[in-house]
Amino acid sequence: MTELNTKVYYDDDADRSQIDDKTVAILGYGSQGHAHAQNLAESGVDVVVGLREGSSSRSAAEADGLRVKTPVEAAAEGDIVSVLVPDTVQPAVFEQIRDSLDEGDTLQFAHGFNIHYNQIQPPEDVDVTMVAPKSPGHLVRRNYENDEGTPGLIAVYQDVTGDAKEEALAYSHAIGCTRAGVIETTFQEEVETDLFGEQVVLCGGVTSLVKQGYETLVDAGYSPEMAYFECLNELKLIVDLMYEGGLEEMWNSVSDTAEYGGLTRGDRVVDDHARENMEEILEEVQNGTFAREWIAENQAGRPSYTQLKDAEENHHIEDVGRPLRDLFAWSDDEEEETAEAPADD
Numbered sequence: 001m002t003e004l005n006t007k008v009y010y011d012d013d014a015d016r017s018q019i020d021d022k023t024v025a026i027l028g029y030g031s032q033g034h035a036h037a038q039n040l041a042e043s044g045v046d047v048v049v050g051l052r053e054g055s056s057s058r059s060a061a062e063a064d065g066l067r068v069k070t071p072v073e074a075a076a077e078g079d080i081v082s083v084l085v086p087d088t089v090q091p092a093v094f095e096q097i098r099d100s101l102d103e104g105d106t107l108q109f110a111h112g113f114n115i116h117y118n119q120i121q122p123p124e125d126v127d128v129t130m131v132a133p134k135s136p137g138h139l140v141r142r143n144y145e146n147d148e149g150t151p152g153l154i155a156v157y158q159d160v161t162g163d164a165k166e167e168a169l170a171y172s173h174a175i176g177c178t179r180a181g182v183i184e185t186t187f188q189e190e191v192e193t194d195l196f197g198e199q200v201v202l203c204g205g206v207t208s209l210v211k212q213g214y215e216t217l218v219d220a221g222y223s224p225e226m227a228y229f230e231c232l233n234e235l236k237l238i239v240d241l242m243y244e245g246g247l248e249e250m251w252n253s254v255s256d257t258a259e260y261g262g263l264t265r266g267d268r269v270v271d272d273h274a275r276e277n278m279e280e281i282l283e284e285v286q287n288g289t290f291a292r293e294w295i296a297e298n299q300a301g302r303p304s305y306t307q308l309k310d311a312e313e314n315h316h317i318e319d320v321g322r323p324l325r326d327l328f329a330w331s332d333d334e335e336e337e338t339a340e341a342p343a344d345d
């Protein structure tokens with residue numbers, strides 16, 4: 001077996017005394033915020049949630065038994081201040097809480113966007129770390145509840161106490177990440193790989209592939225329901241196999257016909273042209289073009305984002321999928337989970 005180039009940290013590598021007597025302020029109670037806050041609290045760590053006046057998340061956090069204060073009050077109480085509001089609002093929230101950070105506190109992130117692209121200049125006398133679960137927040141919570149873990153990354157940008165890495169590992173332990181394994185990285189590497197991954201493969205690439213495949217079948221006269229099952233629903237089953245055992249397990253599980261067809265046709269779809277586009281997108285991430293575009297889009301009130309989001313929500317694959325999902329038993333569980341989850345922004 002090939003040796004790993006990187007150390008993976010597990011539960012036994014974490015020293016919980018680095019966090020057990022501390023208070024963690026969680027700013028935001030959305031996808032990541034609700035998961036970190038509840039996992040930390042159930043791990044015995046003192047948690048205070050920071051939410052703005054009139055926040056729609058307050059009732060969910062209080063119903064989950066957590067103390068809720070304003071971001072400024074929570075940051076003043078916290079020894080670790082975990083910034084889990086959307087990336088685009090973090091600079092403004094940071095300006096509010098900057099003076100509440102004491103010397104030796106930790107300013108922590110789950111994604112390095114604002115530090116790496118210089119949207120937040122942290123004080124020199126605090127540790128600056130990242131604990132980034134490699135998963136949507138609702139799964140971070142669900143895995144913890146099921147005694148399972150979520151893989152994660154840690155990074156240290158500034159270490160004034162000398163304990164920044166140990167504390168990030170202890171935090172990772174308390175939210176369940178060291179159960180699965182944690183890797184150390186840098187803010188730069190996390191940002192560039194995360195943005196590339198979500199744009200090209202995980203969120204952007206896969207949804208475009210699904211929509212284009214669906215539209216090709218429907219335009220050729222096949223039923224939308226058949227196209228939905230083939231191009232969207234079955235994708236989960238294929239990805240589950242890759243997740244469990246890599247590409248090999250998936251290829252072993254599908255028929256030889258599917259394997260030959262996939263091996264000979266896949267690269268015709270995602271071809272050299274697609275590869276050139278991937279390289280261009282990576283460059284836009286590396287040289288800050290994407291970050292500048294996203295910051296400007298927000299400053300302008302999100303006109304393109306709103307339009308694109310609207311078009312996506314109204315794509316006919318969604319009209320076909322909603323009633324279809326309702327007809328199948330597995331939809332009950334999914335709906336319960338969605339109903340329990342606090343609303344994202």
Ligand SMILES: NC(=O)C1=CN([C@@H]2O[C@H](COP(=O)(O)OP(=O)(O)OC[C@H]3O[C@@H](n4cnc5c(N)ncnc54)[C@H](OP(=O)(O)O)[C@@H]3O)[C@@H](O)[C@H]2O)C=CC1
Nearest residue numbers: 028029030031032055056057084085089110111136137345
């Ligand atoms: N989503 C994910 O699974 C992942 C996210 N990350 C990173 O985690 C961080 C948090 O992302 P995510 O969990 O998606 O965030 P969400 O969009 O889910 O955050 C929503 C929360 O932020 C609060 N909030 C929104 N706007 C403001 C504001 N202007 N002032 C104060 N509070 C506000 C909301 O409260 P209110 O009810 O008041 O609006 C709500 O509690 C980001 O850095 C992201 O990149 C990293 C890995 C995965």
Ligand SMILES: CC[C@](O)(C(C)=O)C(=O)O
Nearest residue numbers: 134135136194198202203
């Ligand atoms: C894949 C999207 C993600 O990077 C994540 C869940 O890890 C995000 O920013 O939400």
Ligand SMILES: [Mg+2]
Nearest residue numbers: 134135194198
């Ligand atoms: Mg990610």
Ligand SMILES: [Mg+2]
Nearest residue numbers: 111194195198
């Ligand atoms: Mg991301």
